[in-house]
Amino acid sequence: MTPARKKRLFLIFLMVAGVSVGVGLALKSLDENIMFFFTPTEVMAGEAPPNKLFRMGGMVVNGSVSRPGDGLTVQFDLTDNKQQVTVRYAGILPDLFREGQGIIANGKLNERGEFVAQEVLAKHDENYMPPELAGMHKEGEVQQ
Amino acid sequence: MFLWFHKLGSPPHFYRIAGKWIPWLTWIFLILVAAGLYGGLILAPPDYQQGESYRIIFVHVPSAWMSMFIYVTMAFCAVVIIVWRMKLAEVVLISSAPIGASFTFLALVTGSLWGKPMWGTYWVWDARLTSELILLFLYLGVIGLHNAIEDKRVAARAVAILALVGVVNIPIIHYSVEWWHSLHQGASLTKFDKPSMPPSMYIPILIMALAFQFYYALTLFHKCRVELLQRERNSKWVKEL
Numbered sequence: 001m002t003p004a005r006k007k008r009l010f011l012i013f014l015m016v017a018g019v020s021v022g023v024g025l026a027l028k029s030l031d032e033n034i035m036f037f038f039t040p041t042e043v044m045a046g047e048a049p050p051n052k053l054f055r056m057g058g059m060v061v062n063g064s065v066s067r068p069g070d071g072l073t074v075q076f077d078l079t080d081n082k083q084q085v086t087v088r089y090a091g092i093l094p095d096l097f098r099e100g101q102g103i104i105a106n107g108k109l110n111e112r113g114e115f116v117a118q119e120v121l122a123k124h125d126e127n128y129m130p131p132e133l134a135g136m137h138k139e140g141e142v143q144q
Numbered sequence: 145m146f147l148w149f150h151k152l153g154s155p156p157h158f159y160r161i162a163g164k165w166i167p168w169l170t171w172i173f174l175i176l177v178a179a180g181l182y183g184g185l186i187l188a189p190p191d192y193q194q195g196e197s198y199r200i201i202f203v204h205v206p207s208a209w210m211s212m213f214i215y216v217t218m219a220f221c222a223v224v225i226i227v228w229r230m231k232l233a234e235v236v237l238i239s240s241a242p243i244g245a246s247f248t249f250l251a252l253v254t255g256s257l258w259g260k261p262m263w264g265t266y267w268v269w270d271a272r273l274t275s276e277l278i279l280l281f282l283y284l285g286v287i288g289l290h291n292a293i294e295d296k297r298v299a300a301r302a303v304a305i306l307a308l309v310g311v312v313n314i315p316i317i318h319y320s321v322e323w324w325h326s327l328h329q330g331a332s333l334t335k336f337d338k339p340s341m342p343p344s345m346y347i348p349i350l351i352m353a354l355a356f357q358f359y360y361a362l363t364l365f366h367k368c369r370v371e372l373l374q375r376e377r378n379s380k381w382v383k384e385l
Contacts, residue, residue: 008227016308023312036270036326057325094264096193104327121264126332128198128341130189 037104039080048109056085056115057104057123065099078105078115089117096122153232155372156381162365169362176355183348191345200258201345205333206353208251210360211279212314214244218286219311222304232368234300235375237307238290239367243360245283252276263327271320272328275313282310296375 001009027034037057038048048054058078065076073090076099087105097103102125107117151157184202191198221237224230255273256266267273286303293299321330332346333339339346376382 005227009223012223012226012308015305016311019309020312023316027316031324034271034324036268036324039325092264095261096263119264121268121327122262123327124194124262124329126330126340128191128194128201128332128345130342130344131192132189 040078040083040085041080043085043109043115044083051108053106053108053118055104055106056087057102058085059102060097060099062099078103085113085115087115087117087120089120091118091120093120094122096124153230155231155235155376155379158232159369159372159381162369166362166365169358169365173355173358173362176351176358180348180352180355183344183351188345188348189342194262197258197261200254202348202352204251204254204258205349206356207247207254208276209353210356211244211248211251211276212317213357214240214247214360215279215282215307215311215314218244218307219314222307225300225304226308231375234297234304235368235371236364237303238286238300239364239371240360241283241286241290243363243367245280245287247356247360248276248280248283252280268327270326270328271324272317272326275317275320278313279310279317282306282313285310 037055040056040058042048043056048056056078058080061077061079061084065074067073068075073088074093075086075088077084078087079085087107089105089107097120102123104121104123105115105117106119106121107115110116152161180202185199188199188202190196218237218240221233221240224233225237252273255276259268260266286306289306290299290303293302320326321328332341333349373382
């Protein structure tokens with residue numbers, strides 16, 4: 001390789017390294033804004049912004065889904081297996097919403113510490129399987 | 145090997161070789177895409193939660209992979225352009241951009257169509273979706289910048305720098321679902337872990353990914369041939385054609 005080419009290769013390397021460090025630092029400082037949601041533990045610890053809309057993600061606690069009052073409002077508990085927060089929501093739930101499913105709710109806390117959601121999104125995990133196999137998994141859990 | 149590579153770098157030689165390969169690539173692509181779609185849409189079982197809707201994965205995941213693969217190829221060409229000033233690399237870089245942009249667009253659209261029934265929304269500004277959208281803008285930037293500069297050789301060098309700056313986005317897209325809480329799920333297929341789906345589902349995805357690679361190669365060859373003819377229209381070998 002000629003010296004001129006070596007120099008150009010080195011300059012490229014320097015440029016890519018520089019841009020990477022710059023972007024890395026920018027993302028690091030924006031970390032909280034890129035985080036799509038808070039976990040119930042973070043919400044209970046008061047890390048979520050008060051009186052402002054934020055997203056909370058977790059699993060719907062088994063057996064916690066109920067429709068109190070008018071039948072339009074859904075109430076359920078959301079957990080990250082450490083803490084849980086009660087969520088109230090009036091609106092259409094996505095197809096994947098069910099007990100034990102990961103969801104993300106957008107809303108704010110009311111004075112009773114309940115999370116009043118304006119939007120509920122289902123979070124799908126990376127597991128895909130045929131229905132027969134899923135049936136076997138459930139039975140396995142019951143036996144345990 | 146080096147000699148072969150060196151020869152391939154000469155425009156008339158590449159023009160001839162590419163012309164010979166195109167019919168083969170087309171056939172392999174057609175066979176693979178037929179096999180992948182049959183495996184994905186007919187043989188593969190429905191998902192236990194999403195039912196039939198998950199089948200968009202057979203287009204979505206391979207096109208998302210291609211969107212990143214093509215960008216990395218372009219970045220590699222960019223290094224060759226800046227260091228070695230190789231003409232063929234310039235042609236490959238600029239011919240790849242529209243193909244990469246199309247795959248990125250396809251990944252965004254298919255993901256969005258899946259997102260509405262499954263997540264409950266077409267679009268959210270989470271890290272994975274946003275970084276993939278930035279990738280689309282990078283591709284469009286490369287195309288726009290190339291068209292804005294009259295002298296093709298100067299244009300290629302400018303575009304190479306843009307492509308190299310943009311390459312930082314690739315690891316961000318890949319790791320976005322691990323670094324941040326995102327609505328987009330993590331990877332089901334990774335190199336090191338056991339895939340979190342049965343073979344009847346991931347084999348069609350891999351076949352489709354291979355099919356898309358061949359599609360990229362064959363469109364790239366077509367576009368490169370056209371680009372070469374345009375650039376070298378005054379040279380002896382083009383006049384002799």
